[in-house]
Amino acid sequence: MEDYSVLYSYFEKINKRQLSVEEKLEIASVFRKEHFKKKELVMSAGDTNTRHYYIEKGLLRMFIIDQSGKEFNVLFAKEYQWLGDLGTPAETSYFIEALENSSVFSVDEEGFSKIIGYYMDLADNIRKSYIFLQKRFVSILSKTAEENYEDLIGQNPDLVQRLPQYHISSYLGVTPVFLSKILAKRAKKNTK
Amino acid sequence: MEDYSVLYSYFEKINKRQLSVEEKLEIASVFRKEHFKKKELVMSAGDTNTRHYYIEKGLLRMFIIDQSGKEFNVLFAKEYQWLGDLGTPAETSYFIEALENSSVFSVDEEGFSKIIGYYMDLADNIRKSYIFLQKRFVSILSKTAEENYEDLIGQNPDLVQRLPQYHISSYLGVTPVFLSKILAKRAKKNTK
């Protein structure tokens, strides 16, 4: 029997009270625990009815592949964060890949609305994602790659540690080569 | 007495039935009809409890001003479209400005949830905005400004007519000078 305690804790936290045995049973009945190995694909463009994932452990990325075949990282998600295509059940244009061996609780759209609806405002959830993306959008367009890197390291120092550089560069919208240049410049500054 | 017929039609359309007199009265009681002259500011960064706008006539832009003082157009909205900061009631970081003399129906967050809730799924609305923004984000990062211009003209030919070039350039994330270059190149191609 899989351990659902992290998931229960999550709901107890947002709900600010203990869960009853019945509630736990219901949660366990709609969520499925899944394990993904590093490099394993969780979902692919073209999939319909994609699931939502609450991450127990690990690190994943959501990305797209554009017409020219280039990958572009839209976002990263780690322990205790949600990840999924909010556009479901429509056909997704995103891929999700595990960057570390990860364990997640997954739920389909139906279960998501049902269970999440009890505890949190779904609209509010999407709203937050929207606001996050808007900020990221403006930031990437209005700042230089160097400034955006500084912001990222300021806000998510651990992510920078855990991710290979070429994933960060893709997140920042620049080539790995250019990010490497930025880092070289940065390193020089810091020794001086 | 202001004319609310465009607003009623909107609700009748999404609702797929006629509205009763009582329903119309309720709508009229929560929505306020407002007129904005070209260049007039509808909302400003720092405002809280911003309103939602359903546009009867005209064209507006939502934009931010970054740290360096540069403006950046996030989106345009015209007749029969909704516009507003989905993050309300929190302090907004956006400005909205009328680009043409415009008339709109405005409603506060409370009225929005109340009335809109009857007819449409609010979450779904935000979800759509989110998906739109995600597409735009990826498109701007993965394509050249020239490709993005072609996309825009393909999808919104009228907008390109109605907007001054420098607003389009800001929407595309480039300078007006560079957009002008793109257009010159385009014009040459089309005469050849």
Add this chain to the structure above:
DNA sequence: CAGAAAAAATAAACTAGTTTAAGAAAAACA
């Protein structure tokens, strides 16, 4: 319709970021 103001075009010098390629360092693995 003239004059003023706003918007667009053009030019030239510049910089942020790309591309390709090759070697160095680090990580994974057997």
Add this chain to the structure above:
DNA sequence: TGTTTTTCTTAAACTAGTTTATTTTTTCTG
């Protein structure tokens, strides 16, 4: 632990896009 694979660095030539400034064109207004 040595070997293979993956990741990172560096270099050099290039391109997309910026900046500043000037001129031309278009739009607005009295």
